Amino acid sequence: MSYLKIENLNAFYGKAQALSNLSVSVGQGEIIAIVGANGAGKSTLLDAVMGMVRTTGSVEFDGAELKRHNTAFAVKQGIGYAPERFNLFPYMSVRDNLMVGAYTARDEIEKNLEQVYSLFPRLAEREEQETATQSGGERQMVSLGRALMTSPRLLLVDEPTIGLAPKVCLEIADALRRMRDDFGLTVVITEQNANFALTLAERLYVLEAGRVQTHGTAAELSQDDRLSAAYFGTH
Numbered sequence: 001m002s003y004l005k006i007e008n009l010n011a012f013y014g015k016a017q018a019l020s021n022l023s024v025s026v027g028q029g030e031i032i033a034i035v036g037a038n039g040a041g042k043s044t045l046l047d048a049v050m051g052m053v054r055t056t057g058s059v060e061f062d063g064a065e066l067k068r069h070n071t072a073f074a075v076k077q078g079i080g081y082a083p084e085r086f087n088l089f090p091y092m093s094v095r096d097n098l099m100v101g102a103y104t105a106r107d108e109i110e111k112n113l114e115q116v117y118s119l120f121p122r123l124a125e126r127e128e129q130e131t132a133t134q135s136g137g138e139r140q141m142v143s144l145g146r147a148l149m150t151s152p153r154l155l156l157v158d159e160p161t162i163g164l165a166p167k168v169c170l171e172i173a174d175a176l177r178r179m180r181d182d183f184g185l186t187v188v189i190t191e192q193n194a195n196f197a198l199t200l201a202e203r204l205y206v207l208e209a210g211r212v213q214t215h216g217t218a219a220e221l222s223q224d225d226r227l228s229a230a231y232f233g234t235h
């Protein structure tokens, strides 16, 4: 049964259509990757789940239709979002940035903070540091941590490896795997890095120009030319 079920989704920016008749299904406990080149519609898809863009079609999470509601409802239902540009407060500390996420889950602050620090010990060591002075990898960790502070059951992460060194990508992959294995989250990431997506996700959807080009298991898609075509944007 689908945990997150997106059906026939169309998204528009003014008259421009960014997603066309797109359907994606995510089971509880899966790690899913949405792969595509620049402009394929990856961010728009995650924004659409969060109710941040104008859409037609249906987005259901754990049986509830999200589209009738707003972003706050999606967060309350248990969807955490780590957007591509992080939107951290640069002159606030790591801890205070994490606390921004805790706004909706006040009674679980200590438990969530403990989870975040166990996933990212580096943040615990530097909780007083302003995020403006952090590395890109550390800022990604704060962004993921802030999403975890909302007590999510489903985590959406937009391009977790963008601009990061290979070693940091491995750390992030490890943390995302632990979020599923240790904390029981369902995880959806978007990626341009097809190799990273193949090593982390069980199933992948390949997006091109706002449409699902193909989808399948990591084993199936590692043999599929359309994945590298989407990665290199050669179609």
Ligand code: ATP
Binding pocket: 013, 016, 018, 036, 037, 038, 039, 040, 041, 042, 043, 044, 045, 084, 192
């Ligand atoms: P990237 O990897 O570069 O972030 P993406 O796959 O996430 O790309 P989107 O950002 O979802 O792609 O963009 C999909 C399409 O929608 C693109 O053609 C983009 O120019 C357009 N688009 C995105 N945001 C807006 C906006 N706010 N206003 C107008 N058009 C937009």
